[in-house]
Amino acid sequence: MRPILWVPLLLFAALVMALTIGLFLKPREIPSAMIAQPVPAFDLPPLWMSGEGLQSSDLAKGEAVLLNVFASWCAPCRIEHPFLMELADEGIPLYGLNYKDKPEDALAFLGELGNPYRRIGADRDGRVGIDFGVYGVPETYVINGQGQIAYKHIGPILPQNQDQLRQAIKKAAQESPANEKASE
Amino acid sequence: MRGWQVIKKGLAIKKGLAILIVGLFCLAPLPASAVAVDDRPLPDAAQEARARLIMAGIRCLVCQNQSIEDSNAPLARDLRVLVRQQVAAGKNREEIEAFLVSRYGDWVLMSPPFNPRTLILWLFPPGLLLGALVFLWYRSRQTPQARPRPLDASEQARLDAILSGATSDRDADRGEQNR
Structure with a gap:
């Protein structure tokens, strides 16, 4: 058989391979354009009258933090909530962005499931969400000590995603000046 | 005459239908874009x-x-x-x-x-077309069209005989088989 006759078969095999890889890609998970970018400037009011809101400066205090975008109307948020409570118990700084929610509903949600957040900003119209590139709730951002977005998880944090998120937190903590000082 | 009139009437109906269909197509995009923009x-x-x-x-x-x-x-x-x-x-x-x-x-x-990440996306189709054209051009040069061999004397004689009608087609076929 002449070698050139193998060309169509090889081309076909390459096509099959490319399409097979394509089958396992997740088109819903859009790679974030915000990775390694500084947190957008924002200043959000609190959920309740007496509480403190959330500002971009809260997320750039020299330690790695988590920003979780949640809403009471978001069913998958309930799935990841126990894990968020677990992280908060471990002392990992966790901040909340309450996305397009009614404050009373959000408070009821936290009253029922517990509040893992150090501070919560109420993003009533979703404008800050757009600045972060949020397109679905829940989303979780890992932010390093310089206030740069290091990692983004889209959708609920399922048991199989927990390790990856923990590793991202650890990595972001190593990049943070507060930790460098602590290790010196 | 009657048949012609029937055809004429049929054409008129078709023309009306065509205008209606074209009109509907023209209208269709309007409500579609008006619905979502609330x-x-x-x-x-x-x-x-x-x-x-x-x-x-x-x-x-x-x-x-x-x-x-x-x-x-x-x-x-x-x-x-x-x-x-x-x-x-x-x-x-x-x-x-x-x-x-x-x-x-x-x-x-x-x-x-158009940027480095979308290079393949944008350049693959024209590249494929160009590649195919180059391939075809190259092939057409490599194997020039085979010229028919000129007839030798006996073949020419047979052809002349067929054309002049001196031999029947069957004889010509037999001649083919004998070769």
């Missing part, structure tokens, strides 16, 4: 037209294969409000698209931009 349009018609044009090129990230102009998703609505605000603030299309790309990546644009 939010308030800009008071300035020229600005609104510009905003609509920009919206048509921005992908709705929730429904993915719709533009924000014709999507009912809440995020698409928020992005429409944002585009209108920016247009009203005097931002041009490039600035608005640059902002959205900085937040959501190139994917937010309905037509992908």
Whole structure:
């Protein structure tokens, strides 16, 4: 058989391979354009009258933090909530962005499931969400000590995603000046 | 005469039907784009037209294969409000698209931009066409069209005989078999 006759078969095999890889890609998970970018400037009011809101400066205090975008109307948020409570118990700084929610509903949600957040900003119209590139709730951002977005998880944090998120937190903590000082 | 009239009448019906169908096609896009845009349009018609044009090129990230102009998703609505605000603030299309790309990546644009990451996407089809043309040109040069061998004396004689009708077709066939 002449070698050139193998060309169509090889081309076909390459096509099959490319399409097979394509089958396992997740088109819903859009790679974030915000990775390694500084947190957008924002200043959000609190959920309740007496509480403190959330500002971009809260997320750039020299330690790695988590920003979780949640809403009471978001069913998958309930799935990841126990894990968020677990992280908060471990002392990992966790901040909340309450996305397009009614404050009373959000408070009821936290009253029922517990509040893992150090501070919560109420993003009533979703404008800050757009600045972060949020397109679905829940989303979780890992932010390093310089206030740069290091990692983004889209959708609920399922048991199989927990390790990856923990590793991202650890990595972001190593990049943070507060930790460098602590290790010196 | 009657038959002709029937045909003429049939043609008239067909013409009417054609006009109706074309008319329906012309109407169809109007309600489709009017349905999703539930939010308030800009008071300035020229600005609104510009905003609509920009919206048509921005992908709705929730429904993915719709533009924000014709999507009912809440995020698409928020992005429409944002585009209108920016247009009203005097931002041009490039600035608005640059902002959205900085937040959501190139994917937010309905037509992908030409950059190193989309090189294969843009260059593969014309490259394939060019490759095919080069291949065909190369092949046509390599194997020039085979010229028929000139007839030798006995073949020429047989051909002359067939053409002059001296031999029947069957004889000619037999001659073919004998060869």
